[in-house]
Amino acid sequence: xxxxxxxxxxxxxxxxxxxxxxxxxxxxxxxxxxxxxxxxxxxxxxxxxxxxxxxxxxxxxxxxxxxxxxxxxxxxxxxxxxxxxxxxxxxxxxxxxxxxxxxxxxxxxxxxxxxxxxxxxxxxxxxxxxxxxxxxxxxxxxxxxxxxxxxxxxxxxxxxxxxxxxxxxxxxxxxxxxxxxxxxxxxxxxxxxxxxxxxxxxxxxxxxxxxxxxxxxxxxxxxxxxxxxxxxxxxxxxxxxxxxxxxxxxxxxxxxxxxxxxxxxxxxxxxxxxxxxxxxxxxxxxxxxxxxxxxxxxxxxxxxxxxxxxxxxxxxxxxxxxxxxxxxxxxxxxxxxxxxxxxxxxxxxxxxxxxxxxxxxxxxxxxxxxxxxxxxxxxxxxxxxxxxxxxxxxxxxxxxxxxxxxxxxxxx
Numbered sequence: 408x409x410x411x412x413x414x415x416x417x418x419x420x421x422x423x424x425x426x427x428x429x430x431x432x433x434x435x436x437x438x439x440x441x442x443x444x445x446x447x448x449x450x451x452x453x454x455x456x457x458x459x460x461x462x463x464x465x466x467x468x469x470x471x472x473x474x475x476x477x478x479x480x481x482x483x484x485x486x487x488x489x490x491x492x493x494x495x496x497x498x499x500x501x502x503x504x505x506x507x508x509x510x511x512x513x514x515x516x517x518x519x520x521x522x523x524x525x526x527x528x529x530x531x532x533x534x535x536x537x538x539x540x541x542x543x544x545x546x547x548x549x550x551x552x553x554x555x556x557x558x559x560x561x562x563x564x565x566x567x568x569x570x571x572x573x574x575x576x577x578x579x580x581x582x583x584x585x586x587x588x589x590x591x592x593x594x595x596x597x598x599x600x601x602x603x604x605x606x607x608x609x610x611x612x613x614x615x616x617x618x619x620x621x622x623x624x625x626x627x628x629x630x631x632x633x634x635x636x637x638x639x640x641x642x643x644x645x646x647x648x649x650x651x652x653x654x655x656x657x658x659x660x661x662x663x664x665x666x667x668x669x670x671x672x673x674x675x676x677x678x679x680x681x682x683x684x685x686x687x688x689x690x691x692x693x694x695x696x697x698x699x700x701x702x703x704x705x706x707x708x709x710x711x712x713x714x715x716x717x718x719x720x721x722x723x724x725x726x727x728x729x730x731x732x733x734x735x736x737x738x739x740x741x742x743x744x745x746x747x748x749x750x751x752x753x754x755x756x757x758x759x760x761x762x763x764x765x766x767x768x769x770x771x772x773x774x775x776x777x778x779x780x781x782x783x784x785x786x787x788x789x790x791x792x793x794x795x796x797x798x799x800x801x802x803x804x805x806x807x808x809x810x811x812x813x814x815x816x817x818x819x
Contacts, residue, residue, distance in 0.1 A: 420776060423600035424607055431611025438612040446609045452602030453769060455595045460760050461548055463592050465560050466585035468742075472564025473578050484801060488697050491644075491797045492705040497741045498640055499707040499789070503632045503714025504733050510628050514722040539738065553764040557742045599776065606773030622778055625719045632711045633785045641796040649799040651687065659687040660795055667787045673702050676791045689798040690805070697801055701794030706740075706757075708786025708793075713740045713761045720762065720771030732765040739764040 414422075434441045540558055541547045547555035567574040567581070642653035649656075657664075663683045667676040677698060684694045717736055721728050728736075739761050759769045775782070 419600040420603055420779065423604040424776075424778075427604040427607035428611050430604075431608040434608075434612045438609065441609045441612040445605050447605075449602055449605030449609070449770075449773065452595075452598055452605065453772075455598070456602075456759050456769065456772075457551065457763070459588065459592045459595055460553075460763070461551055461556060462584070462588045464553060464556055464760060465548075466581055466588050468557060468560035469564040469567070469581045470585045472561060473567055473581065484693060484696060484805060485700075487801050487804060488700055488797060489704070491800060492701060492793070493741055495640060495644070495793055495797075496705065496707050496710045497737055499632075499636050499710040500714045500737045500740045502636050502640075503629070503711035504718060504736065506628055506632050506635070507625075507715040507718035508728075510624070511718050511722045513624050514719055551763055553739055553760050557739070561742075603773055603776045606770060606776075610773065622774070625715060625775065626778060626781055628719075629712060629715045629782055630785050632715060633708060633789050636707060636711060637789055637792055641792055645796050645799055648803065649796065650803045651799055656687060656796070656799065659683055660792060663791060663795065664788050667791045668784050673787055673790050673794075676787070677702060680791050680795055684795050684798045687795075687799060689795075689802040693802045693805060694798040697798040698794050701790070701797060705790060705793050705797070706786075708789030709757060710740045711789065712782050712786050713758055716758055716771075716775050717761055717765070717767065720774060721767055723771060723774060724768060726767065728765065735765050736761055 430445070431441065538552075539555065541552070541555040544559065546552070547559060567577050570577070638653075642656075645651050645656045646653055660683050663676055663680045666679050667673065681694055681698055684698065685691055689697075714736060718728060740757070758775075759772055762769045762771065
């Protein structure tokens with residue numbers, strides 16, 4: 408009975424958001440009190456988030472790369488799967504950025520000295536690409552350069568695989584450190600209600616409740632992007648490459664999509680998703696590989712969320728993102744999707760990483776953290792639908808490949 412009475416983390420965050428708004432409104436005439444006694448708690452929470460981002464990204468991506476050693480066994484299946492996931496994730500972020508920029512005029516710009524932010528110097532596109540590759544192994548960790556950390560993680564992951572037997576101790580160490588980092592992150596995520604309360608109260612106290620109206624707008628923009636990405640990107644790939652009618656695909660996927668929306672859990676939806684994909688014609692062995700891999704590296708819904716929230720937060724702070732910054736968001740979100748899937752609270756951790764990669768203030772997370780559950784329901788639907796689309800596409804490509812090999816004339 409006691410277990411049943413426990414409130415979920417999402418519920419606590421909603422409650423904290425509401426309390427923060429109430430407290431902020433109550434102290435609108437005296438924001439200094441909130442800044443002095445409440446805001447420091449939010450700062451401590453942000454510091455903890457910043458502290459755990461680097462180890463989580465590093466070890467989870469290395470661990471993910473190590474687990475991909477099975478891709479060699481399945482050959483072309485693994486390559487096609489990874490390419491599909493990375494391409495659709497990049498498309499998802501671009502969709503999010505496009506529509507967020509289209510509607511950013513309706514977002515509220517914060518007018519406060521406490522949250523004032525100075526835009527850092529921008530770099531050219533070529534410098535951005537060159538800057539992805541580190542020249543010093545320690546510098547990226549000190550400066551929290553996420554793109555470079557991701558590249559380091561990828562190289563170390565590949566190195567461990569290529570080392571074979573000699574790389575197994577390193578793999579075991581990485582797995583252990585990854586588990587430890589996840590436990591620390593889980594503890595920090597449990598502090599989210601306190602952090603959200605302490606971060607949103609000063610914002611409302613200083614700016615008034617008008618900032619809250621933008622939350623509804625940013626949610627609408629995110630869901631618009633969810634729908635467009637699912638209908639346009641997945642329909643076209645399923646039809647053109649998967650050889651399946653989009654209407655048949657969505658009709659067959661409806662049970663899985665509804666479960667994903669209500670549960671907000673990609674992993675929990677996996678068994679039902681596998682069943683739906685097989686009924687739609689996906690090969691069992693391919694779907695059994697593609698869908699779990701998708702739960703690890705496919706984060707299209709979360710990618711859209713990052714793009715929309717990055718523009719929303721930048722607008723709230725009076726910042727206009729440059730093309731090179733938007734490219735960095737695309738690259739960071741696409742590569743980081745490999746290491747953050749399936750982790751409770753990953754959306755917020757991933758968003759903080761994306762914000763840091765383009766020099767935006769991660770204090771802005773407080774503006775969207777309170778409605779993260781609503782974001783999560785939609786992005787989970789997008790994620791599992793993308794997994795299913797990939798299983799259909801890869802199954803059809805492999806079927807055509809087998810048919811071509813069977814009809815090919817035998818060598819003399």
